[in-house]
Amino acid sequence: MIEDWFWLLLPVAAASGWWAARRGVPEEEETRDPALDRYLQGVRYLLDDRTDDALQTFIEMVEVDHETFETHVILGRLFRRRGEVDRAIRIHQNLVARPALTDAQRAQALCELGQDFLLAGVLDRAEGVFRELMNSPNQASEALEGLRHVYETQREWDKAIEVGNRLRAEGSPQEPLRVAHYHCELASEALERNDLAEASERAGQAEALVPGLSRALLLKSEIAEREGRIREAIDHGSDAVARTPRLAPLLVPRLEQLHQALPGEHRLAALEQVLTDLAEERGVTMARIALMRLYRRTGRMDRALHELGVILAQRPVPTSGLLEAVRWMKVLPAVQSYVSEFTAFEKALSDQLRSQHLYQCTNCGYQGRGHVWQCPSCRRWDTLRGLDFDIDQTTEDAEAALIREESH
Numbered sequence: 001m002i003e004d005w006f007w008l009l010l011p012v013a014a015a016s017g018w019w020a021a022r023r024g025v026p027e028e029e030e031t032r033d034p035a036l037d038r039y040l041q042g043v044r045y046l047l048d049d050r051t052d053d054a055l056q057t058f059i060e061m062v063e064v065d066h067e068t069f070e071t072h073v074i075l076g077r078l079f080r081r082r083g084e085v086d087r088a089i090r091i092h093q094n095l096v097a098r099p100a101l102t103d104a105q106r107a108q109a110l111c112e113l114g115q116d117f118l119l120a121g122v123l124d125r126a127e128g129v130f131r132e133l134m135n136s137p138n139q140a141s142e143a144l145e146g147l148r149h150v151y152e153t154q155r156e157w158d159k160a161i162e163v164g165n166r167l168r169a170e171g172s173p174q175e176p177l178r179v180a181h182y183h184c185e186l187a188s189e190a191l192e193r194n195d196l197a198e199a200s201e202r203a204g205q206a207e208a209l210v211p212g213l214s215r216a217l218l219l220k221s222e223i224a225e226r227e228g229r230i231r232e233a234i235d236h237g238s239d240a241v242a243r244t245p246r247l248a249p250l251l252v253p254r255l256e257q258l259h260q261a262l263p264g265e266h267r268l269a270a271l272e273q274v275l276t277d278l279a280e281e282r283g284v285t286m287a288r289i290a291l292m293r294l295y296r297r298t299g300r301m302d303r304a305l306h307e308l309g310v311i312l313a314q315r316p317v318p319t320s321g322l323l324e325a326v327r328w329m330k331v332l333p334a335v336q337s338y339v340s341e342f343t344a345f346e347k348a349l350s351d352q353l354r355s356q357h358l359y360q361c362t363n364c365g366y367q368g369r370g371h372v373w374q375c376p377s378c379r380r381w382d383t384l385r386g387l388d389f390d391i392d393q394t395t396e397d398a399e400a401a402l403i404r405e406e407s408h
C-alpha cells in the first residue's frame, strides 16, 4: 500500500524546505520543530495505513496554524480518499480563496479542487477548473489528465482527441493508443448511423497512430462486410485475431459468421484454411475448437478426433472444449442408452460456461463476461483479453449453419 501514499513524499519535501526557510534554521535542525515533527508523524501514520490517526494529526495541525498550505492540501486529499468529498471541496475552496497564495500554490489548490469535483461527479465544474489550469506551468499535465477523465466519461471523443494530442506532443507514451481508441469510438458511432465514409476515415486514423491495432482492423472488417466485400472482411478479421490471439472470443465467432456469406463451393474450404492458420500458427484454442466442429460436421472424424485430443491435452482444459466433446459423444450410437446422462453433463458444462468470466484486464486483473475496449476498473484501453477462449454464444448458430450447409 506504500505506493498509494507516494504523493505524500512531494509535499513532505516541499514542506521541509518551507518550514526550514520560515524559521531560518539549517536543515539538520528542522526535525526539532514540533510542527514538522507532527507533520512527519502524520505521514508515518499514512505509510502505516493508519488513516484515522493521520487525519486526526492533520486536523489538529490546521487548528493550531490556519495558514499552513501543504497541511490543508493533504487534509483535503485525505477527506477525498475517504469519500468525504464535500469536506475536501470546502477545504480546497477555502485554500483557493486565500489572497496571499503564490501562483503555483493557487494552481495546486485548484487542481485539488478539480480532483474533488471529478470524484463528486460534478463534471462541468471539474472541466471548468481543469480548463483554467491546462496552460499553467506547474499543473498542465494533471489538468489535461483531469480533462481526459471528464471527456472519456462524457464520451466527448473529439475533445478527448484534442486533449490526447496535447499530451502526445509532450511525449506521453500511452497517448497514441488512447487517441487511436478515441478515433475508433467515433468510427463505431459512425457505423451506428451507417456513415461508412466517416467510419472508414476514423479507422484509418486509428491505424495510422497504432499500426495493426486489432480494433481498427475489426472496424475495417465491419465496414467491408456492410459494403459486401466479404473476403476483405474475412482478411481484416483474420489479421486482427492473428495479431491479438487472446481476442479470439470476440473475433473467431465473427469469422465463422462471415464465411456463411461466401459462395457455397468455397465456404467450408476457406473457413478451414483460416481456422487452421489461427490454430496451428497462432495457437488460438478457440479456432481449434471451431475447426474440430467443422471437421465433425463434415464427416472427417479422424481429424476432428485429433483436434479434440489437442484441446483436451491443454491445462487448464477449456470448458468450451469439454462441452464440444460431450456434444459429440452424445450422438455416438454406442452411448444412446445414456443420452439423458450426457444431456445433464452438457447442461452442467454449458451453465458453467455461461456463468464464468470470459475476459480479464491485463493491467489490473478486473474480470468480466462481456468485452469492452476500456477497462471499467483501471480505465486503461485495450487491456481486456480472453481468459481461455471460453465462449459459447454462437456455437449453436454455427452448428445450425453448418448443418444447413451439409443438407444442400
Ligand SMILES: [Zn+2]
Binding pocket: 361, 362, 363, 364, 365, 366, 375, 376, 377, 378, 379, 380, 383
Ligand atoms: Zn483494468
